[in-house]
Amino acid sequence: MRISDDHVDRWRRQGYTIVERFLSEAELAALQPEIAALFPSWYQHSADPFSALAGGYLRDAPALGPRLNLVALHPELIDFVERALGTIDLTLTQAQMSSRYTGSETLDQALHVDFMNSSILYPSSVSEPEQVTMTLYYTDMALDLGPTYVVPRDQTENEPMVPYIRPRNQYPNFYKLEQPVMVPAGSLLIYGLRTFHRESAPTRPYGTRLTHQIAYRRAEAQWVGYSVWATAGLSEDWQRLLESASLRQQEALGVPPPGHVYWNPETVAGMAARYPLIDMRRYAEAANVPYSVVEAERKRIGELPPIDETTSSTGVTTRIGLIRQSIRAMGMYSPEAAAYYQGALDVYEKAAAAYLNGATENVLVSRTAKASD
Numbered sequence: 001m002r003i004s005d006d007h008v009d010r011w012r013r014q015g016y017t018i019v020e021r022f023l024s025e026a027e028l029a030a031l032q033p034e035i036a037a038l039f040p041s042w043y044q045h046s047a048d049p050f051s052a053l054a055g056g057y058l059r060d061a062p063a064l065g066p067r068l069n070l071v072a073l074h075p076e077l078i079d080f081v082e083r084a085l086g087t088i089d090l091t092l093t094q095a096q097m098s099s100r101y102t103g104s105e106t107l108d109q110a111l112h113v114d115f116m117n118s119s120i121l122y123p124s125s126v127s128e129p130e131q132v133t134m135t136l137y138y139t140d141m142a143l144d145l146g147p148t149y150v151v152p153r154d155q156t157e158n159e160p161m162v163p164y165i166r167p168r169n170q171y172p173n174f175y176k177l178e179q180p181v182m183v184p185a186g187s188l189l190i191y192g193l194r195t196f197h198r199e200s201a202p203t204r205p206y207g208t209r210l211t212h213q214i215a216y217r218r219a220e221a222q223w224v225g226y227s228v229w230a231t232a233g234l235s236e237d238w239q240r241l242l243e244s245a246s247l248r249q250q251e252a253l254g255v256p257p258p259g260h261v262y263w264n265p266e267t268v269a270g271m272a273a274r275y276p277l278i279d280m281r282r283y284a285e286a287a288n289v290p291y292s293v294v295e296a297e298r299k300r301i302g303e304l305p306p307i308d309e310t311t312s313s314t315g316v317t318t319r320i321g322l323i324r325q326s327i328r329a330m331g332m333y334s335p336e337a338a339a340y341y342q343g344a345l346d347v348y349e350k351a352a353a354a355y356l357n358g359a360t361e362n363v364l365v366s367r368t369a370k371a372s373d
Contacts, residue, residue: 003080007190011084012129015153015195022076022136023186034065035138035210039099042206046103060227061095062237068097069241071136072214073249080190081132081216092252093131094215094226100146100199102207109198111151111174112165118215119224122161123193130221135189138210141182146202146209148189149178156196166196193224216252229253236318243277250278258286265289269297274314276301 003019010017023031038059040048061069072095082088114133115123123130141147155177166174178198181189191197202209217224232238242250247258256262263283272280272294280294304313311317331339 001079002076003188003190005083008080008083011132011190011192013154015156016150016189016191016197018181018183019188019190020183021186022188023071025186028138028186031067031071031138034068038064038068038097039208039210042101042208045099045101045208056098056100059097062229062232062235062241064095064097066240066244068212069095069237070244070249071095071212073245073252075246075248077134077214077216078248078252084132084190085129085216085218087128087218087220089219090216090252091219091225091254092214093217093224094133094213096213096226098211098213100202100209100211102202102204107199108201110165110167111149111171111178111196111198113161113194113196114164115161115193116164118193118226121223125157125194128218129192130224131193131215131217133191133193134214135181135191136212136214137183137187137189138185138212139208140185141187141209142204143180143182144202144204145207146200147180147182149180149198149200150189150191151177151179151196153192153195156194159196161194234315234317236312236316239275239314239316243275247279247282258282263287263289265293269293273297273301276314 002022007017007019039057061072072092078090081090115121118131118133135148139145151174168175174196178196180200183189215226229238242253242255245253251257264287268280268284268287268289271278271283276298281291283289284291284294301313306312307315
């Protein structure tokens with residue numbers, strides 16, 4: 001167990017806890033190719049005047065990459081949230097990565113609490129916690145790299161949370177209580193809706209800070225949340241994420257568990273068609289649906305042609321399809337350039353398919369090994 005009961009206790013008492021080296025060096029190394037594909041280096045960022053004005057980049061699941069998408073659904077994180085919130089009925093509501101760069105990122109945040117953009121209510125101090133928020137650091141944090149600062153909750157318990165923000169010039173004594181989070185890459189900061197915290201601006205020359213913001217809520221607390229995953233339902237990225245997730249991870253994303261009243265012959269067949277690679281056996285068995293229903297529906301879908309050049313046979317928009325459409329349009333103006341990019345895309349598509357198949361196999365092997373323990 002990477003996150004102990006002591007961490008849970010500290011999170012409940014102090015409003016935050018720190019888990020150093022939550023991700024192993026091997027896990028971090030496996031994520032680096034996807035991180036490099038998503039976020040430019042300091043030099044690349046600074047060379048682009050438009051991106052430099054923006055200060056940094058934000059990327060949300062399910063468009064992070066096969067491995068990065070599953071980080072927020074790490075079994076150890078789900079296990080911690082179950083203990084912290086005191087329930088197994090929980091929902092992942094945020095999985096967002098961000099990069100910040102010295103020079104273009106000048107924002108030095110004021111201390112604040114997150115409930116104003118995470119809940120439509122005022123978080124209670126006496127009822128069960130509603131949400132767990134986590135920051136996972138992909139870079140070694142130091143004072144010159146813009147660390148997060150947190151204030152122990154026992155120092156602020158009597159503070160009203162409206163307004164949600166405490167500017168330094170109005171609350172100078174508040175800043176004497178803050179503590180910087182300086183941890184190695186792969187570490188976690190876990191905090192709550194009533195915890196005052198802030199991000200500081202990086203000052204290190206050529207500095208880059210990479211973080212992953214993750215949030216879970218109690219499933220019953222529908223007034224709390226950040227993302228509605230259905231908005232990504234037409235994307236190939238979402239399909240791949242749900243198909244590669246374990247049964248418990250699917251539940252954390254909002255899929256009803258086996259045995260839920262939702263499951264019947266129609267919905268089992270429909271989900272089998274919509275997500276051709278999801279293992280539907282547990283859902284079918286719990287609903288007393290013969291697995292031949294799943295096989296028949298997948299055979300039907302597999303024999304259908306793509307709807308058009310940008311979508312699959314299920315209607316999901318594919319990234320490759322959109323790129324091919326753009327290349328075709330380019331051919332009207334520059335056939336030579338279009339031919340070049342078409343060839344490059346063919347090579348990329350083959351490599352990407354091999355990579356994705358390998359990532360899926362790794363997930364399945366890991367899941368099988370865990371099930372046999």
